[in-house]
Amino acid sequence: MFAIAKKLREKGVLGLNERNSDYIMRLNPRRLYPLVDDKVLTKELALKAGMAVPDLYGIIAHQGEVREFADIVRDRNSFVIKPARGSGGDGIFVVVGRGKRKRDNYRLSSGLFVSEGEILHHISNTVGGQYSLSGNPDKALIEYCVHFDPTFSEVSYQGVPDIRVIVYRGYPAMAMVRLPTRASDGKANLHQGAVGAGVDLRTGETLNGVLENDVVDEHPDTGALIAGLKIPMWNFILESSARGYDVTGLGYLGVDMVIDRDRGPLILEMNARPGLNIQIANRTGLAHRIARIEAIYDASASPEERAAVARREFPAHELSPGARTET
Amino acid sequence: MKQRYVFVLAALLAVIGLSVFLYKWQVLGFPLSEDQETPVWTIESAVNFDSGPGSIKVQLHVPTLTPGFRMLNENSVSRGYGFNLNYGSGGREAQWAIRRADGEQTIYYRISVYEDDSVDQSDTTPPFPPLPVINEPLKTAVDVLVSDVRDQSADTASFTAELLRRVNDPTPDPNIELLLAGAGSSAEFVGVITTILAAARIPARMVHGFPLSGRQRSASLVTWLEVHDGDQWLYFNPMTGEERLPERFFVWWRGNEPIVTVEGGSNVEVGFAIQQNHLDAVAIAETQAAKRGTIAVDFSLYSLPIQTQAVYGVLLMIPIGALIMVIMRNLVGIDAFGTFMPVLIALAFRETKLLWGLVLFTTLVALGLSIRFLLDRLRLLLVPRLSAVLIVVVLLMLFISLTSHRLGMETGLSVALFPMVIIAMTIERMSVVWEERGAADAMRAGIGSLVVAIAAYIFMGLAWLEHLIFTFPELLLLILALVVLAGRYTGYRLSELRRFKALSLE
Numbered sequence: 001m002f003a004i005a006k007k008l009r010e011k012g013v014l015g016l017n018e019r020n021s022d023y024i025m026r027l028n029p030r031r032l033y034p035l036v037d038d039k040v041l042t043k044e045l046a047l048k049a050g051m052a053v054p055d056l057y058g059i060i061a062h063q064g065e066v067r068e069f070a071d072i073v074r075d076r077n078s079f080v081i082k083p084a085r086g087s088g089g090d091g092i093f094v095v096v097g098r099g100k101r102k103r104d105n106y107r108l109s110s111g112l113f114v115s116e117g118e119i120l121h122h123i124s125n126t127v128g129g130q131y132s133l134s135g136n137p138d139k140a141l142i143e144y145c146v147h148f149d150p151t152f153s154e155v156s157y158q159g160v161p162d163i164r165v166i167v168y169r170g171y172p173a174m175a176m177v178r179l180p181t182r183a184s185d186g187k188a189n190l191h192q193g194a195v196g197a198g199v200d201l202r203t204g205e206t207l208n209g210v211l212e213n214d215v216v217d218e219h220p221d222t223g224a225l226i227a228g229l230k231i232p233m234w235n236f237i238l239e240s241s242a243r244g245y246d247v248t249g250l251g252y253l254g255v256d257m258v259i260d261r262d263r264g265p266l267i268l269e270m271n272a273r274p275g276l277n278i279q280i281a282n283r284t285g286l287a288h289r290i291a292r293i294e295a296i297y298d299a300s301a302s303p304e305e306r307a308a309v310a311r312r313e314f315p316a317h318e319l320s321p322g323a324r325t326e327t
Numbered sequence: 328m329k330q331r332y333v334f335v336l337a338a339l340l341a342v343i344g345l346s347v348f349l350y351k352w353q354v355l356g357f358p359l360s361e362d363q364e365t366p367v368w369t370i371e372s373a374v375n376f377d378s379g380p381g382s383i384k385v386q387l388h389v390p391t392l393t394p395g396f397r398m399l400n401e402n403s404v405s406r407g408y409g410f411n412l413n414y415g416s417g418g419r420e421a422q423w424a425i426r427r428a429d430g431e432q433t434i435y436y437r438i439s440v441y442e443d444d445s446v447d448q449s450d451t452t453p454p455f456p457p458l459p460v461i462n463e464p465l466k467t468a469v470d471v472l473v474s475d476v477r478d479q480s481a482d483t484a485s486f487t488a489e490l491l492r493r494v495n496d497p498t499p500d501p502n503i504e505l506l507l508a509g510a511g512s513s514a515e516f517v518g519v520i521t522t523i524l525a526a527a528r529i530p531a532r533m534v535h536g537f538p539l540s541g542r543q544r545s546a547s548l549v550t551w552l553e554v555h556d557g558d559q560w561l562y563f564n565p566m567t568g569e570e571r572l573p574e575r576f577f578v579w580w581r582g583n584e585p586i587v588t589v590e591g592g593s594n595v596e597v598g599f600a601i602q603q604n605h606l607d608a609v610a611i612a613e614t615q616a617a618k619r620g621t622i623a624v625d626f627s628l629y630s631l632p633i634q635t636q637a638v639y640g641v642l643l644m645i646p647i648g649a650l651i652m653v654i655m656r657n658l659v660g661i662d663a664f665g666t667f668m669p670v671l672i673a674l675a676f677r678e679t680k681l682l683w684g685l686v687l688f689t690t691l692v693a694l695g696l697s698i699r700f701l702l703d704r705l706r707l708l709l710v711p712r713l714s715a716v717l718i719v720v721v722l723l724m725l726f727i728s729l730t731s732h733r734l735g736m737e738t739g740l741s742v743a744l745f746p747m748v749i750i751a752m753t754i755e756r757m758s759v760v761w762e763e764r765g766a767a768d769a770m771r772a773g774i775g776s777l778v779v780a781i782a783a784y785i786f787m788g789l790a791w792l793e794h795l796i797f798t799f800p801e802l803l804l805l806i807l808a809l810v811v812l813a814g815r816y817t818g819y820r821l822s823e824l825r826r827f828k829a830l831s832l833e
Contacts, residue, residue: 007831018817128709
């Protein structure tokens, strides 16, 4: 038992306790949380900073406004409904189409048809706070449904694959691609059975995937190879995530992005308590990278410079701290 | 930096908690375990006499310095007499007085004592006694005896031992025979010995008392010899010369004076009765602390009304449950619903007992969940739905109670003790997790909650721990220190070793 702990320590694997007390509590002041916990605020901030986000179609903030839903989506065939304060991808409805004859029948990304009544119920639950972190009343966002880039179409089962970048004090430290599976019900959430694949920060190429806690080479549903996919506009993704720090001020930040076929990488949301599974997906610990960032930290560096530093410093396949040589 | 403050704070809390605890335990004698009882002896002396025509004054020697025993309380029972305590040459004297009395009188004096090895003879060192005035021919006999014994001894102790050997010799020499000629009672016998010792300039006095053992209707006083060797008092058995007090010898009074003097009365008799009973060690410690005037007793939970005590007996265990919760969450890494839900469930288990508690809880949650899924079809808004679940939970509790009562299983009635709001929230949370993350996750967190609840129940149910915390609530500071320390634990959780195992293999 202690041998495993020692080994993990050597590998620089970050545990929940350490993440919470040494990074989240130290670098993420509580007052900044609303900026990322409320997706409406995040969207506004990101827009102000000139970052690309999915278009907002409408906000439903009160039970009384729930019936405005039909008006909001009158001209849209596809859209996403999500709670403003949701977490872990819970409570997100992805509507990809409508019934041909009955316009108030909606087709979800899973292929299921749901009636408008069901959607209204879902929205009112969302507004009531069912998916919000503390159970408080919430808002429902209705926004642009991303038409995702074909890069990952072979390795996704429905849903939208997204890219998670951990940004430490403004420097991208680690990244992974989250690929939905049948088990995860189209959600890009590793806890629910999505596949996570580490990303080589230098090249933007995917590494092998991880399902639950095991390494996988192929997507469990499509059978396609996971490793070696080149993420388009990788440098832009790194720079956008680095900019997430300037926008939110959170020193330990998770930035979630999707790549739209037409509009390129869009910021979906940001997270003040990003999970630790990214370490499994990259098969490397965060602690050493964090230590390296601390060593070269430069408060005056621009997001572009920080992204460049990340590309230089954190290529994949660092085997052990001892073997890592700076180039 | 912060780390250091945490350690300092934890150390401070631990030190305060532990030192108050040690003070109460070691100095005030609060017991560590519940069934610790201390034998307490109650000695009652009854003074009987026939009253004379005039005013009556009774003087009774009462225990003053009692090596090996500590006084718990004392009182006197006398009808119409005025009472006060004085210090005389032989120690404390109880004094009763009355202007007139008719017929036979009885005055009781009662003292309760318990064994305490720390009570020592704290008497002052006596001055060398003046040479006694002895008339011839006794004077020559004493001088000869003293010089003989001095030749055959080295110090006070051996002198006394040698003297006692000689006076107890079945065939004593003529000098001793002469000296002891008038000594009829054992008190008079010891009186002669003290005189001889005084002639040798050795401070000596009589000690009167009795060995305490069980219950005695009429105990008779035994006289012992006390000799000061310059440092401390030594006790000698005047009959054997053995240098030690009998087991549990309780000293009543010292000196040559009679135990009781009655002015204005006749046919005086003194009887002693001894009774042994056991008293809760806590009560004794309380009395002691009260005598010392420490605030420890003012803030003791035992001073609260019994009912409140019972409430606190349970409440004080909640920190233990919280500690278990911290360990399970942050050190082991078990998933559970709600932060303190398992602790509250564990509290309910205390009443229902574990097995029944588990059965009832599982039944309640399972039934609640299935009804919650039915409610889901109605598409209720959040707060009304939660309220509906709550009402369903109350109804289910009622149903379980009534059913089990009909079946003659009275344990089922205790289902009412489960915190229903917490259970309703648990059902709601569980159903949401079930829907979103699947049955496996919901079950895992549900079972996790139960595991933590069982662990909390086991620790919160330890009788000795409960007594310890109740008697020494300051130990909660220690638990606070532990929790604070755990709050800065940045190592891996046990479950993470498994989670990240793949990383350790490469």
